[in-house]
Amino acid sequence: MLPDGDRSLCQTISAPQGQHFPGATIDVEVYPAVDDGRVLATITLADTEQRWRRPVQRRLILGHIDAPDRVDVFALDSRRACRHLVGAGRDARLLIPRVYQLDAITAGVLWAVANLDLSLLLDDARLDAAHTAASPYRGMTASAASRDIAEDLDPVSRLWIGSTFCADHIRRHYHLLSDVPVYWTREQRGEEASTWLLFRHKLRYLRETADRFRSTAQPMTRMFCLPARTVTASSTSERILLLLAMALMESLGIRTAVTDDPEYATLPGLVMDNQRAVIATWIRADDVWHVDVTDHRNTIATYRDALGDVHAHSVTADDTPAGRLRHLADYLALDWHWLQSRCADLGQYGFAGLAEPRSRLLSLDGVDQACRFIGTLP
Secondary structure: OOOOOOOOOOEEEEEOOOOOOOOEEEEEEEEEEEEOOOEEEEEOOOHHHOHHHOOOOOEEEEEEEEOOOOEEEEEEEHHHHHHHOOOOOOOEEEEOOHHHEOOHHHHHHHHHHHHHHHHHHHOHHHHHHHHHHOHHHHHOOOEEEOHHHHOOOOHHHHHHHHHHHHHHHHHHOHHHOOOOOEEEEOOOOHHHHHHHHHEHHHHHHHHHHHHHOOOOOOOOEEEEEOOHHHHHHOOHHHHHHHHHHHHHHHHOOOEEEEEOOHHHHHOOOEEEOOOOEEEEEOOOOOOOEEEEEEOOHHHHHHHHHHHHHHHHOOOOOOOOHHHHHHHHHHHOOOOHHHHHHHHHHHHHHOOHHHHOOOOOOEOOHHHHHHHHHHHHOO
């Protein structure tokens, strides 16, 4: 994640395009750094007066350490760096927390935040208009909004509209569910799962649903379909984002289960008990959203058999959150011990010093909570 060419001012690093992400660039300033037990980057007097002190665009200050056996890069958000350098003199030394080393975890979070932030900020006014245009649909039990309602929006913004509407649809119909429901979740890649970690409304929705059924004897379960082919095609950073999203759910007392059977990938997003299913699909859908409520016996039986099979043969099956997440790490080919150590440190610091969102619709609370939870597991 280093910029190309000489280490000089006004370079960029790429937050690449994804299936939904438009792709973004992040301005960076690269400075030589030393490691004397602390990571200290030397900032010249002239550089402390640069415009990155109050940038319009996201910018990182990078401390670059050339060691005989490796190259290490540590990053700090320029707004955080600015606060540390107020009144600094010539050749000031900027302390960059070691926890903000650029690796698969921090690069993955930066990638997601930069892409989500850019789209939501650019579409802010149009998002508000689209959200208002969705109002007539909220009184309907079933609806499918064509892309016309969000035709001028970036793909990320369409995801936000669809996600928000589906969460509200499920809330409006909880009274129809008499038992502890089972959730079927369609996210298959870290790009999609990052919305659980970063969309402000999704963390609020997760907490509300977890609290609603916390006192019941039967735990609430969320199920995922992660085909091996999709896992193999995902980068390490994407697979980490996927694990962090499930860790966030586990931290709230929501059990997770995973099938690798690709045939289940066509199931709609849904919440169901033994009698009804509340359908709410917004990921990989032809429309911005598709919602419904059904008690059709054949339909309920089909969903019940599918979700029962996933529960019985989950590739992450275990009696504890730690066990389920370790199995998930193995399935995603991630080093659990390294991941847990890094998450413990990142959970203490939080990501705000590295990847603070600019959009009011985003929050780091979810990813911070996921890291803290992983770091405290036995």
